[in-house]
Amino acid sequence: MYVAVKGGERAIENAHAWLAEERRGNTDVAELSIAQIREQLSLAVNRVMAEGSLYDPDLAALAIKQARGDMIEAIFLIRAYRTTLPRFGASEPVDTGIMACDRRISATFKDLPGGQVLGPTFDYTHRLLDFKLAADGDVPKAPSRDAETGTVPHVTEFLNREGLIEEAPHNDTPPPDLTREPLEMPADRALRLQALTRADEGFTLGLAYSTQRGYGRNHAFVGELRIGSVPVEMDIPELGFAVEIGEVTLTECETVNQFTGSKTEPPQFTRGYGLVFGQTERKAISMALVDRALRWEELGEDNVGAPAQDAEFVLYHADNIQATGFLEHIKLPHYVDFQSELELVRKLRREAGAQQVQEAAE
Amino acid sequence: MQANTLSGGFADPATQSAHAFRSVMEAMARPGTIQDIHGAAPPAPLSPAMGAVLLTLCDTETPVYLAGDMDCDAARAWLAFHTGAPFVGPAQCMFAVGKWDALTPLEVYPIGTSEYPDRSATLIVECSELASGATLTGPGIKETATLSLPELEAFQANRTLFPLGLDFIFTCGGRLAALPRSAEVSRSSSQARAQAGAS
Amino acid sequence: MTEYNFAYLDEQTKRMIRRAILKGLAIPGYQVPFASREMPMPYGWGTGGVQVSAAVLTPSDTFKVIDQGADDTTNAVSIRTFFQRTAGVATTTATSDATVIQTRHRIPEEPLHEGQILVYQVPIPEPLRFLEPRESETRKMHSLEEYGLMHVKLYEDISRHGHIATSYAYPVKVEGRYVMDPSPIPKFDNAKLGDMAAIQLFGAGREQRIYALPPYTQVVSLDFEDHPFEASKADHLCGMCGANDSYLDELIIDDLGGRMFVCSDTDYCEARQAAGHKGKDAA
Numbered sequence: 001m002y003v004a005v006k007g008g009e010r011a012i013e014n015a016h017a018w019l020a021e022e023r024r025g026n027t028d029v030a031e032l033s034i035a036q037i038r039e040q041l042s043l044a045v046n047r048v049m050a051e052g053s054l055y056d057p058d059l060a061a062l063a064i065k066q067a068r069g070d071m072i073e074a075i076f077l078i079r080a081y082r083t084t085l086p087r088f089g090a091s092e093p094v095d096t097g098i099m100a101c102d103r104r105i106s107a108t109f110k111d112l113p114g115g116q117v118l119g120p121t122f123d124y125t126h127r128l129l130d131f132k133l134a135a136d137g138d139v140p141k142a143p144s145r146d147a148e149t150g151t152v153p154h155v156t157e158f159l160n161r162e163g164l165i166e167e168a169p170h171n172d173t174p175p176p177d178l179t180r181e182p183l184e185m186p187a188d189r190a191l192r193l194q195a196l197t198r199a200d201e202g203f204t205l206g207l208a209y210s211t212q213r214g215y216g217r218n219h220a221f222v223g224e225l226r227i228g229s230v231p232v233e234m235d236i237p238e239l240g241f242a243v244e245i246g247e248v249t250l251t252e253c254e255t256v257n258q259f260t261g262s263k264t265e266p267p268q269f270t271r272g273y274g275l276v277f278g279q280t281e282r283k284a285i286s287m288a289l290v291d292r293a294l295r296w297e298e299l300g301e302d303n304v305g306a307p308a309q310d311a312e313f314v315l316y317h318a319d320n321i322q323a324t325g326f327l328e329h330i331k332l333p334h335y336v337d338f339q340s341e342l343e344l345v346r347k348l349r350r351e352a353g354a355q356q357v358q359e360a361a362e
Numbered sequence: 363m364q365a366n367t368l369s370g371g372f373a374d375p376a377t378q379s380a381h382a383f384r385s386v387m388e389a390m391a392r393p394g395t396i397q398d399i400h401g402a403a404p405p406a407p408l409s410p411a412m413g414a415v416l417l418t419l420c421d422t423e424t425p426v427y428l429a430g431d432m433d434c435d436a437a438r439a440w441l442a443f444h445t446g447a448p449f450v451g452p453a454q455c456m457f458a459v460g461k462w463d464a465l466t467p468l469e470v471y472p473i474g475t476s477e478y479p480d481r482s483a484t485l486i487v488e489c490s491e492l493a494s495g496a497t498l499t500g501p502g503i504k505e506t507a508t509l510s511l512p513e514l515e516a517f518q519a520n521r522t523l524f525p526l527g528l529d530f531i532f533t534c535g536g537r538l539a540a541l542p543r544s545a546e547v548s549r550s551s552s553q554a555r556a557q558a559g560a561s
Numbered sequence: 562m563t564e565y566n567f568a569y570l571d572e573q574t575k576r577m578i579r580r581a582i583l584k585g586l587a588i589p590g591y592q593v594p595f596a597s598r599e600m601p602m603p604y605g606w607g608t609g610g611v612q613v614s615a616a617v618l619t620p621s622d623t624f625k626v627i628d629q630g631a632d633d634t635t636n637a638v639s640i641r642t643f644f645q646r647t648a649g650v651a652t653t654t655a656t657s658d659a660t661v662i663q664t665r666h667r668i669p670e671e672p673l674h675e676g677q678i679l680v681y682q683v684p685i686p687e688p689l690r691f692l693e694p695r696e697s698e699t700r701k702m703h704s705l706e707e708y709g710l711m712h713v714k715l716y717e718d719i720s721r722h723g724h725i726a727t728s729y730a731y732p733v734k735v736e737g738r739y740v741m742d743p744s745p746i747p748k749f750d751n752a753k754l755g756d757m758a759a760i761q762l763f764g765a766g767r768e769q770r771i772y773a774l775p776p777y778t779q780v781v782s783l784d785f786e787d788h789p790f791e792a793s794k795a796d797h798l799c800g801m802c803g804a805n806d807s808y809l810d811e812l813i814i815d816d817l818g819g820r821m822f823v824c825s826d827t828d829y830c831e832a833r834q835a836a837g838h839k840g841k842d843a844a
Contacts, residue, residue: 008638079599182594182769325604340728340747376567380619391775476704480584502775542587
C-alpha cells in the first residue's frame, strides 16, 4: 500500500539539528573560537573574504566555522550576507604605491628600490610535516626591524620610463558593478578584473596554468608581487574631502608579459594584473595570467581558441557560488522530467520493435 | 525644504510599494483594466497615483524626465527626496512623466535595441479621466478590452516597432491603467459610429 | 527575522526586479536581464523564482509552493518556510486558494484563474543554449528572429527517432515572435501555457533573466505540419484518485519492479480523493 511521503518540514529540521551536532564534533574537545580561526587560519579567512567580496575577517571566520571548513559554503554565507548590506558609497581608489608591504618580490630585477622582502611565505619551507605543531608550543619570536617608510615604487614604473612596457593610462571612469548589473558581453577589462578577483581560486589557477602550458601562452614574468596593507579613503560630501575609514590587506601582482610590436611600432612588454583581498598570492598571480590571456583582442593577438582567451567562457564559469549551486541542484527531485523521458524512450523502443517485427515479416 | 517635500512618501515602504506594484503589474499585464493605487500624497501637479507609481519604480538608478508642467520645483524636490532619481532629458530617460501634450512627440524617447528591447522608456501619463474608449487587443486581453486614450495614431505607430517600443502607464487621481507596446489599438465601434454620425 | 526587510530583499533590489517584470510583461517571451542577487539559498535551487516571488508578494497574499507538482517535497517546503518567515504570508496547498504560486517543473492541473500569479523557477532560460552555448550569439539570434537552428534540431530528432525527442522544457513561440523556454515542465503542461487566465512570471537567478507571459497570451509549441506537437503522459489512470487527465509519477513499489502511477499534482489528487474518487491502488 502506497502512502505519499509527508513531513518534509520535520525532515529538514532534523537534518539541521544533526548538522549542528556534527559541526560541533566531539564536545570533549574545546570549541573553536572566531578569534582562533581569524588568527590561526588566516589564509582561509583571506580566501573567504576575497571570493566573498567582503572585507571582514571576523565574519569570514564565523562563516568558516559555520560551514565546518567548507570554503565554498563559507564564501556563499558571506555573499548572501553581503547582498543585504546597504551601500553608503564607494571608496576612493586605493593606492598600492603607498602599501605598507609585508612581502614584496620581483622576479624580473635582482634588486630594486624598496628591496626584495620575502615576508611570511611558505616558498622556501620544506614541506615536512612539523610534528611539533601537533603538540602545543610557543613560537619563538621572529626577528624584526623597523618598517620602511615612504612609498614603494612599482617595478613596471621603471620599465615605463624607457617606454619598454605598454602604458596603463589613468582612467577615472567608474567601473561597472558586477553585483548590481547583470554580466554582459563583451566585458571590458575593468569588469573582467572584477569578476576574476572574486573568481574561484581553483578555477583561476587551472586556467592560468593552462596558459603556461601553451593554451594561450603569454610568457609571464612576475614583475612584482606585493602584499601589505593600504589605507581606504572615502570622500565625505559633507566634509568636502576624503577621510581614511580603515585599512585593508591586499595582494597585488603585476606581470610583465610577452612583447608586442610591428614594423611601425617598436616592441613593448605587455601587462597582466591581479589584485585580491588579503594574503592570497596564488590567486593574484593566477588572476594576472588570466587577465593577460583575455586581452588578446586589444593587443592584436590571435585567438588560438584557448579556454583562458574566451571571456564568455571564463566569466560565466568562474564564480564558484553559481557553479556549485547549479551543479548541486541535480540532487533535487527531477522525477517529472525523468518520467517524460521514460515515456518517450519507451514509445520510441515500442515503435522500433514494431518496425523490426514488420520488417521480419516482409 | 518645504514640509510637503518631506511628507507624502510611503509610510511603510516595503508593504505599500508591494501593494502599489501589484496594481501597476496587473495594469501592465491586463491592458485596459483600471486599478486603484494608494499610499502616496505628492505635491501638485503630481497625482496620488502618479506619486505612488514613481515611488514604486524609481530610484537613483532610473533617470526621469519631467515634461511640461511636471517639471516644477515641487515635483523635482519631492522626487529627489523620496527617490533620488536623476533628472534628464527625454532621450536619456527610463521614465517620462507628464501630460500627454507635454510628452509628445514620442520619437525622442529610447525604444530599446533589437538585442535589448527592454532598454526603452516607460511613459507615465497624467490623464484627466480613465474610462472606456479605444478598443485594445493583444497579450493580456482575453478578447478585447477598452481604454480611453489621448489619441490612436501614436500608439498604433508604437505597435509597429514591436518588439521595440514604449510602454505607457496612465494615471488619474488614485487610479491607473497601462498600455504595453504589445497592444493593438483601434477605434471602438461606438467611437467609429460617433465619428460617422458627426461627419 | 526582524533583521531583514519584508520578503527578505531590500527595496532597491525589489524595484529593480519589478522594473524587469514590467518590461517582461510588455515584451512577452523576451528574456530581460536583471542583476540577480545572491540569495540565502543556492543558485539552481529556485533563486530566480524566489526573487520574483519576493518582488510580487504583499502581506495579504496566500502563497503556495510546489516542486514536481507536490507541496511536500523538501525544497518546496524550504521555500515556503522562507516566505512564511520573511514575509509573514499565509500559505496554502490548495491551488485555487493561492494568489501566488511558485513552481518548479509543473503547472497545476486545476486551471488557474484571474488574480493568480504563477512564478516559475528556471534553470536555463535560453531555449537555444544547448544548440549555441554563447550568450552573445543567442542574443543575436533572438534579435534577428533567427530560429532556424532550433527547427533543424527538432527535425534531426524526427529523422533519427521518428519523433521530436524533447519531452520537457519543450520550446514554444510566444505571440509569433520570441522562442521561449517554458522551464523544465513536461511537454504535457505546454498546452496550459497559452491563454492562461493567470500571470506567468519566469525567474532565472543564476542566469540573471526574467521573462513573462501576460494572461491570454498566444503560446505555440514548436512543431512541423507532418509532426504536430503532442502532449503526452503515462498511459494510465492515477492509482489513488483514478484521474485520467493528470500528469503521473511512476513509482516502483516492490522488489519485483512492480509499478504504480499517481498524480504528480498532490493537491489535485487529494482533492479528488476527498471528493470520493478512488483509484485501483487506493485503500
